[in-house]
Amino acid sequence: MSCNLKTVPGMMSLFPARYSVDRHTDMDRIFSIHSENGSIFTLKPLDRESTPWHNITVTATEINNSKQSSHIPVFIRILDINDHAPEFAMYYETFVCENAKPGQLIQTVSVMDKDDPPRGHKFFFEPVPEFPLNPNFTIVDNKDNTAGIMTRKDGYSRSKMSTYLLPILIFDNDYPIQSSTGTLTIRVCACDNQGNMQSCSAEALVLSAGLSTGALVAILLCVIILLVLVVLFAALKKQRKKEPLIISKDDVRDNIVTYNDEGGGEEDTQAFDIGTLRNPEAREDSKLRRDVMPETIFQIRRTVPLWENIDVQDFIHRRLKENDSDPSAPPYDSLATYAYEGNDSIADSLSSLESLTADCNQDYDYLSDWGPRFKKLADMYGGDDSDRD
Numbered sequence: 001m002s003c004n005l006k007t008v009p010g011m012m013s014l015f016p017a018r019y020s021v022d023r024h025t026d027m028d029r030i031f032s033i034h035s036e037n038g039s040i041f042t043l044k045p046l047d048r049e050s051t052p053w054h055n056i057t058v059t060a061t062e063i064n065n066s067k068q069s070s071h072i073p074v075f076i077r078i079l080d081i082n083d084h085a086p087e088f089a090m091y092y093e094t095f096v097c098e099n100a101k102p103g104q105l106i107q108t109v110s111v112m113d114k115d116d117p118p119r120g121h122k123f124f125f126e127p128v129p130e131f132p133l134n135p136n137f138t139i140v141d142n143k144d145n146t147a148g149i150m151t152r153k154d155g156y157s158r159s160k161m162s163t164y165l166l167p168i169l170i171f172d173n174d175y176p177i178q179s180s181t182g183t184l185t186i187r188v189c190a191c192d193n194q195g196n197m198q199s200c201s202a203e204a205l206v207l208s209a210g211l212s213t214g215a216l217v218a219i220l221l222c223v224i225i226l227l228v229l230v231v232l233f234a235a236l237k238k239q240r241k242k243e244p245l246i247i248s249k250d251d252v253r254d255n256i257v258t259y260n261d262e263g264g265g266e267e268d269t270q271a272f273d274i275g276t277l278r279n280p281e282a283r284e285d286s287k288l289r290r291d292v293m294p295e296t297i298f299q300i301r302r303t304v305p306l307w308e309n310i311d312v313q314d315f316i317h318r319r320l321k322e323n324d325s326d327p328s329a330p331p332y333d334s335l336a337t338y339a340y341e342g343n344d345s346i347a348d349s350l351s352s353l354e355s356l357t358a359d360c361n362q363d364y365d366y367l368s369d370w371g372p373r374f375k376k377l378a379d380m381y382g383g384d385d386s387d388r389d
Contacts, residue, residue, distance in 0.1 A: 016064070022057040022071065031056055031076070040074065048078040049114045082174035084114040086123050088182045095200055097191035098158060100151045107149040108142075109184065111170050121145060122173040128181060129169075137166050137186065149184065158188045 019038040021031060030044050031054070038058070054076040061069040094107040111123050125147035127139055138150040149166065164186040171179030189200035364381035367374050 017060045017062050020059050020061070022059055025055065025057040030054065033058060040076075046078050048080045048116075049084065052078050054078070080116050082115050082117060082172070082176060082178055085178035085180040086111045086113040086121075086170045086172050087180055088112075088170075092184060094149065094184055094186045095189045095197055096151060096156055096164075096186055097195055097197070098156050098188060099191060100154075100156060100195075102151055102154055104151045105148050106137075106151060106186070107184070108146055109149070109168070109182075110146045111182075113172060113178075115172075115174065115178075117172075117174045119174075124171055124173070126169045128167045131167065134166065136164055139166075139168055149186075156188045158190070161188065163187050 018035050019033050020035065021033050023029070028044070030042060030046070031040055032043050033040050038060075040058075056074050056076065058072045058074050059069055060072065089110045089112045092107060092109060096106050100106070109125075113121055113123070123145045125139055125141045127134060134152065136152055136156075138152050140148040140150055142148055147168065166184040166186055168182050168184060169179060170182055171177055187200045190198045192198060364378070367378035367381060370378070
């Protein structure tokens, strides 16, 4: 862009002055001025299309007397150069009928340019050099800054080609010449006998094949249901592959005990036998320990028959003595703890009622010294023995 520079009036005065730009009128700091001769020059590029005019204020101040100053408005007009290319004036939704005939007009296009040449706009339309001859459409320049799009063949098929792209070269007559390429999108549609468009969407092609919207929805639902069934079947199959911890009772594993119902407890384990403690008078035959299997089978030893009405403590001591003196009994890693309370003891009565039967006599004469409040109590316990009897 160019700027028309002019000399500020009065700058060649007899009194030398200093010039400056009032920044309140030039907030973007686009212009500057020479402080001595008043020449205005630009600091940033200018764009006529965005701001064709700029209004600034120049301040002139005398050098010898700074109190003497004046403010001069300056109007700057931006001159135009051809720096924008022409383009379509709007977005065109162009269609062609399937039953169109050759030479039929389907669209008229116009262009616009942001530049403002002195002689006015003049635009030209041509096919792009890469495709000078289009077999489907013809570009006709109307010589009035518009162009017409004409059909070139008889009939169009949506099944073969539903959309055509037509590039158009547009240029102006100003200097330097600016040009651009606009692409026109042309859809193939179904039309009636008068050339009125009926449908251009893909749904129309499906309907023409015999499938309705309800049929498409039903097919989509069936596909979704099949996918859900496949996912459920895969999940059930994966769950069935997980075997339980114990399949049957015959499965022998270390430290695993199977209970078919609640309860069980000591009757289901082979660790110990507590029958001896429950009935110490019962006769027992020597048995092998069932918690640890010994490597060698020792000779079964005979135990002395239990006495009748034997004390539990004596019974335990005898059993311990027999096991300690038996050389065939291995030292198994087990521990049996027995809680024995011992013989009972007779406890005396703690009742205070028996204190009346004590032989010792107590002296209650001190109650008369406690005052009138304890007089009745002193009469009851402080009298003679004959009175109390």
